[in-house]
Amino acid sequence: MPLEFAHQHNGKFADPGPWKHPEARPLDLTSPLGLESLPGQRFTKVKRTSFGLNLMVVGESGLGKTTFMNTLFNTDLKEEILPRNPQSTQTVQIQPAYYELKEDGVTLNLCVVDTPGFGDELNREYNLTPIMEYIDKQFEEYMTAERHPGFRKAIPDTRIHAVLYFIPPNGHGLKELDAKALQTLSQKVNVIPIIAKGDTMTAEEKKSFKATLLRDLEEHDIKTFPTAYPGEVDGAEELLQHIPFSVIGSDSIAFVGGRNVRCRTYRWGIVEVENTEHSDFVYLRELLMSACLDDLVETTHTVHYHRHRAYALRALGRPVSILECDDTYESQIEDTKQMNKQEMERKEEEIRQMFVIKVKEKEAALREREEQLNAKKAEMVAELEQYRAMIEAEQREVEELAQLSQLSQLSRSGTISKSSSKLFKAK
Template sequence: MPLEYALQFRGRFPDPGPWKLPRSFTARLSEPLGISELPVQRVRNSKRRPYAFNIMVVGESGLGKTTFMNTLFNAPLTEDRGPKTLSASKTVAIDPTTYELTEDGVTLQLTVVDTPGFGDQLNRETNFEPIMDYIDAQYERYLQAESSQEMRRNIRDNRVHALLYFITPTGDNRLKDLDIEFLQRLCTKVNVIPIIAKADTLTAEESAAFKKAILRDLEKYDIRVYPTAHAEDRENIVDLERYMPFAVIGSDDLIDVGGKKVRGRSYRWGHVEVENDKHSDFVHLRELLIRSNLQDLIETTQTVHYSQYRSSQIRDKGRPESFLACDEFYESRIENAKRSLADDMQRKEDEMRQMFVARVREKEADLREREEGLAMKRQQMMEELEKMRRNLEAEENTYNEMVKARNMKK
């Protein structure tokens, strides 16, 4: 551990932190300066660069993932490649495709990472490795860019910001073993959002019961999903959490409902509307992914999952702790160290105070004992003096009588 970090850690040279500013003083403006336009400038500048959002789609074949993504972003993102058989996919493939979406001057570079072949093999033990390797590879690529000249430029962010995991709508009172194992492995690496696919195959009662069973298994197996486990802005997700896991429907077709064209599916018994919250949770999932928490998903990937990967990589290379001073956990570690040091100092101060009080009491007892001894000795000396005074008076009386008797004889 370097000496500078050790001295900072011990509090001799306190560090305000990598992003903290020195103390400021309030000054009043005599005239408007235009500071209120700074947010407008930031918004205008932010529109110049496209936003990057990378979303991975995982689930067994036949759950309508492709159709759902087309419905979610109101654009034909992917084409149907036809059904796959068990023998057609020997392993899970990773298929990222980037699309550029523009709305009101804001450009979104959307990368959809498909995982064809997931769950299609008889032996599913190796289904997780390609997905985990891809996520780690993007973290490693970003870490290498931070350590190179690219740090001075705009680093292209290829990290997976959200993973949509499609659950088969079986209606059982539990998750399948494949779902549990996948969610346990990936929930600590990426923002996982569980989705019940093809919700129109379940009745309202079956969907509610299946949701409760999934939530019960998530808690039982300590599976941390987004937004419950990681979202920072709790106010925006309180209303959305009650719909988790989201039961959704996807459709590329427009149907006529009351003279209005809407996305949905028609059946002999009626029709199902994609954007009708009575029929599915599609609108609430889109609200979470795009309108309310897209930026939070990107920030959570940076501050939680990537920071954990970066810290582990740095420690594995034998780098000192001071190298992590710019890490997101730096301030929390320093605050914890300061709090621990303060608690230790308080404990030592209490021990010293108790020791001082004990010694004072011991000294007081010793002084009291000595005072009592001196008082007793003084009493004894006074008694001896009184006795000597009486003896002296007796001898003086005897002497006076002898002198008087002698004078009488003369």
């Protein structure tokens, strides 16, 4: 019976493939079921779960990185992020610091990884090596945890979700160290370029410096977040026009315009950190916390970690193949379908071109044959006309001979008159 049923319904129900459900049939409810409460249940459950964000801060000493991080998270991070005397470091150090931030029942597990000593040495050839080793190490630890029997449990995520790269406000574009570092880091993590100490430049200077940096980023093929990931990020289109962000950091709070604001005070006036006319700090914080925090984590996993994982598996001898258990199965299937479609279109175009050529060749051969037949026909018609003229001439001669023969017979029989004889002779 099952075999008979399979034969009867063969081809009617397509195999949806792995990781998919068959298409469901929509139904109308006769009364409410309370489905509108499901998003609220999910929200409550997600809110109870803490979120994680791992930031790495990279840049030369003296650019105000610690002050900026305090400003960014509206708190005073411990001074252990930076050493007391950064210039005394012989090599680049990696110093992760962990914090727990709570707001309206939402918990954020924040990890700030500082890199003191970066760009402070005369020989900066190996400044980037410890940073890349740390980033790769976090990928390897996550990959090891995936192979563990307890994989289905939550894996502590120590992977770097974003690198805040501080660029000095020199007004001359990227230095060689910055260009090399950004180019290398962008292949591994989400990079967000930041112009430090934005209060040291005028509005015109900021605009010109941003245009120069954007040109340098494009020239060195440096992928920045979120510009380089349009398909992975949602809701950040309005923030793209402010990249790279020109920011100001301050631990001082002053009473300005009837409210307390973070600012930097000078003899000539006050620069407000959260004033969009003074800096892009508000846009950067909106990008990190309000618009793209989850996208940073998601892009780290689906793009950078998967690329690292693929390279690691290929290094172990795993062939490039489509596996149902692969995390990127769906994307690989779509890519394969697209490639097959393009290949079929290419072959179809080749066959069409070949058919057109064959038709043209056949038409030319038929046209040539037709011309030959027309020439042969004209030749035969001319020959036929010549034969017809000859036949008509011979026919006239035969008729004249017949008349002469008839008159000759009459003359011999004596029945012809003399006048007829004279007429005959005259003829």
